[in-house]
Every structure is written in C-alpha cells, then in structure tokens.
Amino acid sequence: MHVEKQRPAGSALMHFLYLIFIDPFVQMAQAPDLLAQTLWEGLVSGMLYALIALGFVLIFKASGVFNFAQGIMVVFAALTLVGLYEAGVPAFLALALAIVVMFILAFVVERSVLRPLVGQPDIILFMATFGITYFLIGFGEIVFGGDPKVMITAPLYLPKGAITYHTLGGMVQLQKIDIAAAVIASLMVAGLAIFFSRTRIGRALRAVADSHEAALSVGISLEQIWVIVWFAAGLVALVTGIFWGARSDVSFALEVIALKALPVLILGGFTSIPGAIVGGLIIGLGEKIVEFYWGPLVGGGTDAWFAYVIALLFLLFRPQGLFGERIIERI
C-alpha cells in the first residue's frame, strides 16, 4: 500500500480505516462463497430470533403483557418434548403431548396470573411473568432434571447432514436441519397470518389488540383470547425450541437467547409481527456478518453485543422501531 509509504505519520490511521471500510468488502468480493455461507448462517439464527420475538409480540399485542417468560417457554417446551421421549413415549406422541402441555400452561397462566391481575398496572403483570419464568425453571428441573439434553431429531424425521453446493468459486454448505427449520418456520408464520386475517378468533385477537374495552363491549371474551394467544406463543416456543435445541442442546442455558429477542423487538417494534420477523433476520444477519468480517479487528466476540448496539441506536433515533404500529389518530 503506497499510501503508507508516502505518509508514515498518518499511515496507521489510514491502515485502520482501510481495515474497517475497505478490506471487509474486498474479502466479500474475493470469496463470495464465504459471504453466502455467512449470510445463510445469519439468516438461520435470525429466523430463530424472529420466532422468539414473534412469541413476545403475540402476547404483547393481545394482552399488553411483556412476557419475560417467553425465552423459558422455549426451553420448557423443548424439555417437555425430549423428557417425554426419554421416558419412553413415542416421538410423535411426545410432540402431541408437548403441545397439550403448552395449552395447559396457557390455561393456567390465564386463570392464575392474568385473570386475577386484570386492570393492574403493566409493571405488575411484567413482574408476574418473572414469577412464571422461575416457576417454569424450578418445575422443569424437578420434572426433567437439570442436565442438558439432546434434541430428538431423527425420531421426528427431521433431516440430518448437509447439502454442499460447489458454487461461487468455492462451496456453500447448508445444514438440512436448518433448511427444515426455515421451511417449517415460514409455514408457521404463513399459517398464523392466515389465522389472524381470515378466522373469527383471529379477527377477535386483532380486535383485542386494538382495544380491550371495545372488544369486551362486543362480547369478545378476553379470557378465551388470552388462552389462545398464550397457546399460540407456546406453539411458537415449541418450534423454536426444537430447532434451537437441534443446533446446540436443550438446557436452561438456552434462556439467554431470549435476551436476543429484546433488541429484535426494539428494531421491529413491540406490536408488529412483520417487524419481529424482519428485525430478527436483520439482527441475525448483521451479527454474523459483523463477527465474520469485522470481528477479527477487535478480537472477536462482537455477536455478544452487536445486537444491543443496534437496539441502542434505534432507541435513540427511531424508538417506535422499523415497523412500529402506525398510530391512527383521527377525531
């Protein structure tokens, strides 16, 4: 680099700027296969963030509760599935039972937490979800033990191995389980979208999200709607738990991934389902790209804080998020 030779005093700075602003893009252009691989990894983890955020958004929209327990619901659902299987229940029956357990959880939460606390300030309900979190951790450990478990993938006919494409002057490897996760997550989101827009209950859910009081006045039963959204969030948690569990293992350590949902929510807006999805993907992609291309400059580990920095910037400049609900004000 001749620039360095000519101006040695500024050379360190120039080199540093080069490393930040030029070099990563040169690398991207030189090895497009690595870029594609990184993008894919980012998309996959972004999708899982998006699913967790989606669970939050469902509950937040319909009941105004910021559900701190969403992350632990992911773990609890996955543990239930694996725990039942290990206890000798056939895989698909275990899956069905895990779904039933998530329904029971929704029902119990509505009866014992939401209903008695209705009309209380939001902060009280938020604190109550801490209670749910620690109850689930304690209960999960008593029933299933504290050891990490391995997600059952083969018995559920989830694919193993990878597909390798020799392309872009190199190769890109896609794990089949990640492809399955992408397909199932997309189907689930599409299913939810149809449910929301086309069904009686879905419309009622949106009505409740719009105004609790008006929904009550037309005879919509909030209790019923709350059970349904918590159940929907439970199903989303189960799917998330299966695929996240397949990537690492199933233990309460997974809970930390739920903390990633917070920046996703700040990015996407707390009440927007598309926001949760796009926000999740952006955070996932951004994290992997930054870690791969810029991480070495600071000794790596950027994925631990990158999402929060983005969230902070959004809080400063666009607090309603990318897709924060348009507020319709009209007299």
Add this chain to the structure above:
Amino acid sequence: MNLTADSQDQIRVPSIAQGERILSVNNIEVIYNRVILVLKGVSLEVTRGGIVALLGANGAGKTTTLKAISNLLQAGRGEVTKGTIEFEGQQVQHLSPNELVRRGCIQVMEGRMCFGHLTIEENLLTGAFTRRDGQAAIKADIEKVYAYFPRLRERRASLAGYTSGGEQQMCAIGRALMSKPKMILLDEPSMGLAPQVVEEIFEIVRDLNAREGVSFLLAEQNTNMALRYARYGYILENGRVVMDGDAQALSQNADVKEFYLGVAEGKRKSFREGKHYRRRKRWLA
C-alpha cells in the same frame, strides 16, 4: 327484586308501566376505585321496543349507568355496590359482558371505539363473535347492516381508523347489530358530529327500533335531539335521577327547557343551585 322497592320512580312512569319491561335498573350505586361514589341510587326502566333517553350534562353519570348495565365497569375499576339490574326479568349484574351480549344486550360505547386497524367489514364481523348460527346467517346480516348504512358498504374495505366520525358511529352501531341484539345501550352517538350526520344517525336508530324491534337506551347530552326520538326520558344530575317523564312532557317542561334545551322562560330556580351559570352556558353553547 321487584320495582316496588323504588316506589318513588314507579309513580312517575305511567306510560312505561303498561308495556313489558326489557330492562330495569333498581336503585344502583356505583363506586370507582373503591372510594369514588358516582351513582347514588339510579333507577330506570326501558320497555320492550322502546327508545329511552338518559340525559344529563357531562359528568352526570350517563356513561357509568350504561357501563353498569353492560358490565363494563371493571376495566375502569368501577363496581356496582348496591341495587339490582334486570334484563328480561333476570338479574344480570354478575354476568360477563360476553354473556350479556349473548343474551341480547350490547353497548355502543362513547367515542364509537371502532377497531381502527380493522376494516369496516372486519369490524362488523367482530360484532358477530358471540353468534353460533353459521356463516350464511352472518353474511345475510352484514348485508342487512349495509342496507341500513349504505355508506358502510362503500367503505367496507377501509380501515375504520381512517373513516370519518359519522362513518365510525355507523360502524359501531352496525357492529352492535351484528350480535342480533334485543337492546342497544347507545352512549352519546351525537358527540362531535355535524348536525346533519347526527340527524341521519338518529333516523336510522328510529328505523332500527321500528323495523327490527331493537330497544334503545340512549345516553345523550344533545337533549333536544334525544327527546325528538325517544319516547321517555330520564335526567341525571350528579349521579341521581332528578326528573323523568314522557319525552313530550320533558321537552315542554320549563326547567328542562331552561337548563337542557337552552330556551329561557323568565327566571327559574335551578334543579340544584350553584352550577346554574355553568350549566346554562354549556347548553346554550
């Protein structure tokens, strides 16, 4: 409980006593936040097929009365602490709003409260939440609502939040109709609307009453308008019924004329002294 408990009001309702009562509110007391006493013994009744006006200034307790009936007080931390409410002869004060709507008593709230992020047609469909009589019947009723409110048909695909105040009021009434109500508690439909729109809406209310047999309890500050359409009226002040009678008689009454219709007839004593000037000013404005 029987209405004889409240003889004072019964004496004054000769025209109503003849018909069958669909709703009777017997001496109810409502307290907000466990301390604020807002209704201090309100009694009223509505005959089946009637239109009854509940009149009174801002803050008199009209909304509170309607919400006590439809059981929507809880969300505002309010509670009926005394008295009974009967709908079709059965006590209903312990029923959920959901159950009341199922039985045919629905409220159209003050400020319309349409679901702003739902389209007009979706709003109407939410009104059918409690029904179990199938898609075809619901479709037919949507058409019926559109027949009463042709403007809603034009705006069927618009988000309710982007429609005009009059359209939102129509949407709110139409949405209530979708529950197949026997009785609608209609809270201040005229609020913030232009006079022609108010007229249009009241005409439809009269139509619905005549052709669908829906009974109305109509809370209004617009005394003049309400008394033109109602058959009977109650005047609420400070959480108490201070006067009631046939709509005709009320609109002829000198006090009502002065304080609620803005027609002064010489010097009169106020219903309750002190707020005289303010009240006049509000009603004459």
